[in-house]
Amino acid sequence: MMGRTIFIDPGRCIGCQACVSACRECDSHRGKSMIHLDYPDEGRSVASFPTVCMHCEDPVAPCAEVCPADAILVTADGVVQQADTTRCIGCANCVNACPFGVPKIDLQAKLQMKCNLCYDRTAYGLAPMCATVCPTGALFYGTLEELQAERPGVQVADSFTFGSTTVTTGVAMVVPADKVQWPVPGGLPVVEINGKDVR
Amino acid sequence: MHPYRGRVTEPPKTAEPAPAPGPAQGPAPGTPAAESPPRTPAAVRRRATLAGTAVSVLLILAIVFGSRLLRDFDSALLPYAVATVFLAFGVAYRYTVWISAPGARRLFKQGRRSFFSAANFRKAPTALPKMTATYLGFQKFLGARSHARWAAHQLVFWGCLLAAAITFPLTWGWFTFTSSTGSGPGYEMRIWGFKIIEFDALSVLGWLMFHGLDIAAVLVIAGAAYFLWRRMRDRGAVTGQRFAYDLVPLIALVVVSVTGLLLTFSSIFLHGGGYEFLAILHMVSVVFTLIYIPFGKFFHIVQRPAAVGMQLFKYTSRRKDGEALACRRCHEPIDTAPYVENLRGTMRDLDLGFDEWAEYCPRCKRVLRGNAYLDHVKKGF
Numbered sequence A: 001m002m003g004r005t006i007f008i009d010p011g012r013c014i015g016c017q018a019c020v021s022a023c024r025e026c027d028s029h030r031g032k033s034m035i036h037l038d039y040p041d042e043g044r045s046v047a048s049f050p051t052v053c054m055h056c057e058d059p060v061a062p063c064a065e066v067c068p069a070d071a072i073l074v075t076a077d078g079v080v081q082q083a084d085t086t087r088c089i090g091c092a093n094c095v096n097a098c099p100f101g102v103p104k105i106d107l108q109a110k111l112q113m114k115c116n117l118c119y120d121r122t123a124y125g126l127a128p129m130c131a132t133v134c135p136t137g138a139l140f141y142g143t144l145e146e147l148q149a150e151r152p153g154v155q156v157a158d159s160f161t162f163g164s165t166t167v168t169t170g171v172a173m174v175v176p177a178d179k180v181q182w183p184v185p186g187g188l189p190v191v192e193i194n195g196k197d198v199r
Numbered sequence B: 001m002h003p004y005r006g007r008v009t010e011p012p013k014t015a016e017p018a019p020a021p022g023p024a025q026g027p028a029p030g031t032p033a034a035e036s037p038p039r040t041p042a043a044v045r046r047r048a049t050l051a052g053t054a055v056s057v058l059l060i061l062a063i064v065f066g067s068r069l070l071r072d073f074d075s076a077l078l079p080y081a082v083a084t085v086f087l088a089f090g091v092a093y094r095y096t097v098w099i100s101a102p103g104a105r106r107l108f109k110q111g112r113r114s115f116f117s118a119a120n121f122r123k124a125p126t127a128l129p130k131m132t133a134t135y136l137g138f139q140k141f142l143g144a145r146s147h148a149r150w151a152a153h154q155l156v157f158w159g160c161l162l163a164a165a166i167t168f169p170l171t172w173g174w175f176t177f178t179s180s181t182g183s184g185p186g187y188e189m190r191i192w193g194f195k196i197i198e199f200d201a202l203s204v205l206g207w208l209m210f211h212g213l214d215i216a217a218v219l220v221i222a223g224a225a226y227f228l229w230r231r232m233r234d235r236g237a238v239t240g241q242r243f244a245y246d247l248v249p250l251i252a253l254v255v256v257s258v259t260g261l262l263l264t265f266s267s268i269f270l271h272g273g274g275y276e277f278l279a280i281l282h283m284v285s286v287v288f289t290l291i292y293i294p295f296g297k298f299f300h301i302v303q304r305p306a307a308v309g310m311q312l313f314k315y316t317s318r319r320k321d322g323e324a325l326a327c328r329r330c331h332e333p334i335d336t337a338p339y340v341e342n343l344r345g346t347m348r349d350l351d352l353g354f355d356e357w358a359e360y361c362p363r364c365k366r367v368l369r370g371n372a373y374l375d376h377v378k379k380g381f
């Protein structure tokens, strides 16, 4: 987890799309929204689920690792940047390797784009667009101490499991106190347990 | 590593021993990340040094023999020639290191296979020339980013190509311009000693031959100036911009072109005034630029042609099977099956233990994670 980072609490998300609109205003990818707002159980539940780049720390940025053109830079502060426009060849390796389903690609322009934690803002100490406009605090930007000062007793987790792999991230999620011991399930469907098909 | 690592609300040891399924593999993914800082293994470095040495030796031989055992070699251009030898070493070295990393190596191999496949050639003989022209030559995809960026890049691209086509063979002593009639205006151009054309220095062709570099400089200045302006004004371009990586190449291009033009200016209007000084300034900027090519932004010039292989691979596998691999959950197409298999191989090479996840589309990955959070973390939110 990074020092100042985004904390996501899907429990507070009301699916209002303010973050989606605000993201579009970000100067580093003006006109294109990079945040994803999904409705996982649409039709049965009003639950909505915002996804920003999680800025994976260990393994560090799978998107950058699979990139054949070394186009994705991870800056010293742990922020995984969008693809370098000069290098990106639009192969979509990052799009399909990202365990969180974050990067987008413009096939015409042969260019990947993704959430870069509003680097033009956060590098100067401002909060990212999405966290700035979120009316319910589902997206919070700051340090863990700042979050806990506002929401006493809140617990967060920054590791996610995909099958047998655990990915530790720079962005964290709010979890109930009794779930802190376990990495958050990443959603990769469990197909078999001890060789038994459980689909 | 991070100051907050230890201050996460979860018990610090959690990530390693806790994951319920297959704890034996828990720490495994961490290992490659921990080893990643000294990124280039010794074997790759050795291979790269070998490739660099081989290519530079070949270039030296080509210079010696191409200049008819240095008879046509212009010793005034020696620093430039030496710089090209260093350039050859640097490019071969960096190229080898680059295509040794898993992601690049696998796509490179697939591209090469598609490139040399006779079956592919028979089925679509025009695919490769078409991609080379639209992608490498005219960079049509840049138009989708913005028309101005496309136009500026075309200026820089053709300007540099023209300049390289003139200067490289000259510095290597491959071209000579000699006058058969003493003081002109009849000139002949020879390549490796063989006469190619004869022209009148005062004709249009003659003017173009002697001012090719000035034309190139004007093209490059126009393109580079636009990019420089954009890097001052466009907030998107400015974000995360680095001086050495983003600004130095543009400044280098402008300095090379301006000092080159000033040489012409000096010889035409100043009777050679300041020529010596300008010549040194020009030489220093060119030598710097050539040696910088393998390390910074200019490396894309060498990298880009390989991307044609990637496209050919995607194109031919799309034609062959027709069908894309469908997302396991929503059945929307992801990409061609050979491409996804190639990516999964790359992920396994990198010890990214979730390569089967590549068979789900990005949206389903997010939705499944949302569902897992709903079901297992915070029931019903």
Ligand code: HEM
Pocket (backbone or CB within 6 Å): A085, A086, A087, B135, B136, B137, B139, B142, B145, B149, B153, B156, B157, B160, B161, B227, B228, B231, B246, B249, B250, B297, B300, B301, B304, B305
């Ligand atoms: C002589 C050859 C070339 C030279 C001198 C050259 C030079 C440059 C320079 C100086 C930039 C930086 C522009 C900026 O500041 O943003 C650039 C960007 C770029 N180049 Fe090249 N280039 C060459 C060949 C190519 C080729 C063959 C391709 C691809 C087929 C290519 C693709 C790109 C792309 C995609 C960008 C990013 C442009 C953007 O998104 O605005 N270049 N090039």
